[in-house]
Amino acid sequence: MKRALCCSGALALLSFSPLDASPVATAFGQEAADRSAQALTPMAITDARLPTDTFRAPMIIDVLDRRDPTLATATRLEDLLGSQPGLGVAGQGRRNGQTLSLRGFGRQGVLVRLDGVRQDINTGHLGNVFLDPALLNEVQIARGALSSLYGSNAMGGVVSFETVEAADLLAPGESAGGRLSLRGASASDELGATLSLFGRRDTERGDVDGLVAIGRSESGDIRRAGGETAPDDASLDSLLAKGSWAFAPDQRLFASWQHYREASTQPANPQQLGAADDALRDRTTRSDNLQLGHAWTPDPVTRLDSRLTLSRQQIDDTGTDSDAGRRLQRLGVQSDGYRRFDHGGFDHTLALGAEANRAEQRPSGSASGFPRADIDTAALYLDSTLGAGEHLAAGGPGRFELGLGARYDHYRAEDSQGRRSDKGRVSPRLRLSWLPSRHLMLYSGYAEAFRAPTLSELYADERHFAGFCAGPFFCAPDNFWVPNPDLAPETSRTWESGLAWRLGDWELRASYYDTRADDFIDTEVDLMAGTTRAANVSSAHLWGYDARLAWRPGSLPIDAFLGLSEVSGRDRESGDALGRLTPLEALAGADLHLAQGDLTLGWRGRFADAYAKGDDGQQPGYGLHDLQLAWQATPSLSTSLRLGNVADKTWYRPDGSLGDGRSVMANVSLQW
Template sequence: MNHTLTFGGLCLTLLPLLAAQANDAELNPVTVTGTRAPTDLSQAPLIIDIIDRDDAVLATASRVEDVLSRQPGLHVAGQGRRNGQTLSMRGFGSKGVLVRLDGVRQDISTGHIGNFFLDPGLIQEVQIARGALSSLYGSNAMGGVVSFTSVNANDLLAPGEDSGVRLSVGGATASDEMRGSLTAFGRRDTANGQVDGLFSIGRSESGDIRRAGGDEAEEDATLNSLLLKGGWEPSDDQRVFMSWQHYDERATQPANPQQLSTDASNPLRDRDVVSNNVQLGHRWQPSAATEVTSQLTFSQQDIDEPLANRTLERAGLQSDGYHTIDHGWLSQTLVFGAELEQARQRPDGEANGFPKADIDTQAAYLDTTLTAGSYLKNGGAGQFDVGLGARYDRYDASGQNGADSVHDQVSPRFRLAWRPDDALMLFSGYAEAFRAPSLSELYANERHFAGFCAGPAFCTPDNYWIPNPNLSPESSHTWESGVVWHQGDWQVRASYFDTRADDFIDTHVDIMAGTTQAVNVQRAQLWGYDARVTWQPNAFPLLTSFAGLSEVSGKDRDSGEPLGSQTPLEATLGSEVALYNSDIRLGWQARFAQSFDKQGDDDRLPGYGLHDVHLAWQLTPAVDTSLRLANVGDKVWYRPDGSLGDGRSLFATLNWQW
C-alpha cells in the first residue's frame, strides 16, 4: 500500500468536515503529558488520548492490557499475565516507549518480564502521548510516553462532602478473577491550612487466563496493593504532598510469562514481584500562569523466583515547572525542569541477563512557545505558534568489571503552528529522541543458555553474554505534521510522521562461538499516521461517537527489509449514549485491522474485527456499577508480534460509597 496516498485519502475524507458551519465548541485546558503545561487540546501539536475513571475500560480493568488493548496503533504484548506485559507504539518496542507512574520512570529490564507493576484499580487517569518526546522526558521517549496517575481524595469526594469510604468489588470471567478494595479518604480545614488524605488497600485472586478462541495461559496469581497519599496546603499557592504505592503479586506462571504454553523449555515456577513507589514533594503555584513542582522519589522493583532474585532501586530529585508571560502583542509559555537520578541493579543467585551495575543520570530541559498574530476575521494573517526546546541528558554507567559507559545527549525540538481562526490549527515540527542502553545490554556477562546437541556429531557449547560498554544510544529524527479542528458537533485531530532511527540496539547470538552480545546494527525508517474524530451533536448532547485510525510501517534503510514494531492499518469506532439524567450510559466500541505480516517472519496474520459493549449505571447516589463485555464474538486475533489476543470476557465492578 502507498501510505502517503492513504494519508492523503484520509485528509480528503476530512475536508468536508472542515467546510461545515457550526458553533464553536468550548474546550478546557488540561495538563498534557506532551507539553508539561495546562493546554487546550485544540492547541496541542500532537496526538494524545486520555482515559479517566469514568471510562468503562479503566473502571473495570484489572490489568494494563484491559486498559490499553483497544487503543489504535498501540499494542500490549504478552498473554494477559501482568508480569509479561510490554508496549509497542509508533514503530518502537517497549524500550522505546517511556512508562511513568505518578511521574516516576518504570523501566526495569530483565528477560521477558514487563514493566507494568501497577493496579489499575488505583489509577485515576492515563495519558498516551504519541511522538518523539525526549526533549521533555529524556531516554526511552522515542515512540511516545504513557503516563499513569493514581487517584487522590479530591477525585473521590462527593459534592459537599469532606470524607468518605468506598468499597469496590469486581472480577473478570476470562481469568476467573475476583477482586476487592476498600478506600478511605477525606479533607479538613485547620488553622494551619487544608489537609487531605487517602488510604486504599486491594486484593485480587485469579487463575488461568482465557485467550481468543479458547486457548488458556496457565497462571495462579494473587495481587495485594496499597496506596497511601496525603497533602497539606499551608496557603493558597503552596502544597506539600506525599504518596506510597505498593504492589505485591505472587504467581505461579511460566518462566517466560509472554509465552502461551508451558513445556520443558518453559516450565511453571513461583514468582513474587514487589514494587514500591514513594514520593515527597512540594508544589508552588502563585498564579494560574506559574507552577513549580519539586519532588524526591524512590522506587524499587524486586523480582524473586527460585534461585534468582533481581532488584532495581531508583532514587531521584526532580523539579518541573511552567510560566506564561503576556507581552501584549506576544505571549510566551516557558516549560523547564531538571532531574538527578541514580539507578542500581542488584542480582542474586542465577539471575540471568541482570548484572550488578549502576547508572547516574543528570538532565535539564527548557522549552518555549511564542504566540503572536490575530485571526483572519480580525484582519490579521492568522495566529502563529513557534516552539523551541531542548533537553540535555548525561548518563554515567558502571559495571562490576569496572568498565564505564559515559554518554551525553542533546534532544532538540522545533514546531510551528498556524491558526487562521479559533477552530482550526495546522502544525508541523521536528524532534530528536534517544534511548540509552540498559544496564543489562551494557554489562550482562553470565550464562545465557545451556549448550545442546542436535545430533550425535553436532553439539554446541554453553552460551554466555559478552559485555559491551561501548554501545551507543539509539537515536531518532522525526518530522510530524498535522491538523486539529473543532467546530460545533465535530472535533478532528490527525498527523503524519516520518522517523529516521539510527544505532538500533540488537542482540547478536553466535551459537557456535557460544556468545551473545548487544550491538548497534540497524538504520531504520518508520512512518505512519494517526487520526481521531469525535462527534457530539448539539441536538442530542447525551450521544458521543468517535473514530480513530492508525498505521505504522518500517524498513531497514540499508537492506529495505521490514523493520520495527509495525502495526497494520487499524480503525477504532465507538459510541456512547447517556439515559435517565445520565444515570445510565450504554456504549459500544470496535477495533478493526487489515491482515498484516508477522514481525520478523514471513507468515501473514489475518485481519480482525473486535466488538466490546459496556454499561455504566448509577443505581443510587451511593451505589454504581460498570459492566463491559470484551471481544463479544470471541474473535481469534493476533498482535503484530504473533501473540494471541485477549478472548471474550465479562468485566464487572460494583462500588458503594458512603
C-alpha cells in the same frame, strides 16, 4: 491452576456518573471548545510538562479516565490499553509479562511513568510496568518523539499513569468518605475488592487531605482468544496512600506511596502461552513508588513542582532447580515548572526543569542477564513557546505559535568490574502552529529522541543458556553474555505534521510522521562461539499516521468516535520490511445516554487490516466487538459492565501473541 476464590479490586474511585468520555474521544474535551485560543488554560494534560489543552497540543494525545468502563473494569494492562489504536501490548495476559510498543518502537522505546516516576526495569521477557488499574484516576498516551521533555526512552511516546486522590472522590461539601468496590473478570477467573477511605479538613494552618486504598485480588488461568489457555495462578495485594497539606495559599506539600505485590505460579517466560506443569515456577513481583514533593503556584500562569522520589522493583523466582532475584532501585530528584508572559502583541510560555537520579541494579541467586551495575543520570530541559497574531475573523493573518525546546541528558554507568559507559545527548525540538481561527490549527515540527542502553545490554556476562545437541554431528556449547560498554544509544529524527479542527458537533485531530532511526540495539547470538552480545546493528525508516474523529451532538443523547493508526517501516540498509510495526488499526465506538444520563450503553469495535510481517509471513486481520454499560443506580451505588470480544474471535497482536478472548468484566462500587 486453581480458580479464584476471593475478590480483586476496583478502587473506590470507580463509580460512574453518566459516561461522558470515551477512550479516544476524551482527548477532545468539550470544555476546550469554549476556551479562547489565546487564553492560558490549566494543564489539561497533567504529565505533558507544557501548560496547554489537548486541542492545541501539536501531537496526538489520548486520555482515558476513571469514568470509562474500559478503565473501571480493567484488571491488567491488556484490558486497559489493548484496544488503543497503534499501541501494542505484548504478552499473554499475565500482569508481569506485559510490555508496550508505539510507533514502531518496542518496550525500551516507550517511556512509562507512574505518578511522574519512571518505570524501566529491564528483565528479559518480564515486563516493566507493575500496577493495579483499580488505583488509577487517569491514563494519558502522548504519541511522538518527546525526549526534549522526558529524556531517554521517549522515542515512540510517553504513557503516563496517574493514581487517584481524595479530591477525585469527594463531592462538593463533603469532608470524608469511603468506598468499597468489587470487581471480577471471567477470562482470568478473577475476583477482588478494594476499600478506600478519604477525606479533607480545613485547619488554621491550611487545608489537609488524604486517601488510603487497600486492594486484594486472586485469579486463575487466563483464557485467550479461541479458547486457548495461559496457565497462571496469582494473587495481587495493592496499596495507595496519598496526602497533601496546603500550608499557604500558593504552596502545598504532598506525599504518596504506591505498593504492588503479586505472587504467581507461571512459566519462566510469562509472555509464553503455555508450559508443562513441571516447568512452572513461583514468582513474586514487588513494586514500590514513593515520593515527597512541593508545589508552588503563585498565580494562574506560574507553577513549580519539585519532588524527591524512590522507586524499587523486585522480582524473585523460585524454580525446581534454582532461585533468582532481580532488584532495581532508583533514587531521584526533579523540578519542573512553567511561566506565562504577556508582551503586548505576543505572549510567551516558558517551561523548564532539571532532574538527577541514581539507579542500582542488584541480582541474586542464579539471575542471568541482569548484572550488578549502577547508572547516574542528570538532565536539564528548556522549552519556549511564542504566540502572536490575530485570527482571520479579527482582521489578522491568523495566530502563530513557535515552539523551541531542547534537553541535555548525561548518563554514567559502571558495573562491578569497573567497566564504564559515559555519554551525553542533546534532544532538540522545533514546532510551528498556525491557527486561522480558534476552531482550526495546522502544525508541523521536528524532534530528535534517544534511548540509552540498559545496564543489561551494557554489562551482562552470565550464562545465557545451556549447550545442546541438535543431532549427532551438531552440538552447541554453553552460551554466555559478552559485555559491550561501548554500546551507543539509539537515536531518531522525526518530522510530524497535523491538524486539529472543530465544526459544530464534530472534532478531528490527525497527524502524519516520518522517522529516521539509527543504531538500533539488538542481540547477536553466535551458537558455535557460545556468545551473545548487544550491538548497534541497524537503521530504520518509520512512517505512519494517527487520526481521531469525535461527534457529540448537543441535541441528542449520543456520542461517537473513530480512532485510526498505522505504522510502516523498512530497514534503511537492506530495504527489508521491519517486524515491530502495526497494521492499519481502528477503534470505533458509540455511547447512548439514557435515564437523564444515569445509564449509558456503549459499543466498541476493534479492527485491523491483514499485513505482511517481515519474515513471519502474512498476519491476518480481525474485527472484534465489545459491549459495555455504566449505571449510576443511586447517588451512592454505581456499576459498570463490559463484555469483551463478544464472538470470541481468534486474533493475534502485531508481536505475534494471541489476543484476549471473550470475557465478562464487572465492577460494583458503594460509596458513603
